[in-house]
Amino acid sequence: MTEVTISSKYQVTIPKTVRESMEIFAGQKVQVLIYRNRIELIPIKPIKKMKGFLKGINTDVERDKDRI
Numbered sequence: 001m002t003e004v005t006i007s008s009k010y011q012v013t014i015p016k017t018v019r020e021s022m023e024i025f026a027g028q029k030v031q032v033l034i035y036r037n038r039i040e041l042i043p044i045k046p047i048k049k050m051k052g053f054l055k056g057i058n059t060d061v062e063r064d065k066d067r068i
Contacts, residue, residue, distance in 0.1 A: 014041075 004012045014024060024030075024043050031042040 002015050002018065004015065006012055018024075022043055029044045031044060033040040033042060
């Protein structure tokens with residue numbers, strides 16, 4: 001686990017290894033989420049990069065008999 005320090009301006013630097021593995025770049029926006037006493041940063045990806053990310057997903061869903 002990597003440790004970071006909060007600056008006097010309440011800023012943190014994302015370590016290089018994390019930036020590279022998550023493909024985060026300067027100027028990119030992230031969502032901040034508070035979940036069960038922790039802070040999560042979720043990178044917002046451009047919609048063009050999202051194309052095809054669900055390729056191969058199983059779309060078979062059991063449905064109730066009264067549903068189409």
